[in-house]
Amino acid sequence: MPHETTPATELTSHYVSQVASDLDRNxxxxxxxxxxxxxxxxxxxxxxxxxxxxxxxxxS
Structure with a gap:
């Protein structure tokens, strides 16, 4: 089970990073x-x- 959690955690981390970058650019x-x-x-x-x-x- 922890093996499946790692890709999800990495994906979530990637999305959070992307959103932060998008917000900064905005x-x-x-x-x-x-x-x-x-x-x-x-x-x-x-x-x-x-x-x-x-x-x-x-x-005038």
């Missing part, structure tokens, strides 16, 4: 995307500001 991906979104939001705000200035100059 968190890093979320952090990367969040940083990209923040940069794009800043760029959008700058463009919107420029647009407002240009519209105000054009209507």
């Amino acid at each position: 968190v890093k991906g979320q952090e990367r995307i969040a940083a990209e979104i923040a940069a794009l939001q800043q760029e959008l705000a700058a463009l919107q500001h420029d647009h407002a200035v240009l519209v105000s100059c054009a209507s």
Whole structure:
């Protein structure tokens, strides 16, 4: 019986390791995307500001 338990234990250990790796990769991906979104939001705000200035100059 212990002979059959070893492969199951090894398989479980492999799955646990894989899940931990997947979770780490997922968190890093979320952090990367969040940083990209923040940069794009800043760029959008700058463009919107420029647009407002240009519209105000054009209507003067």
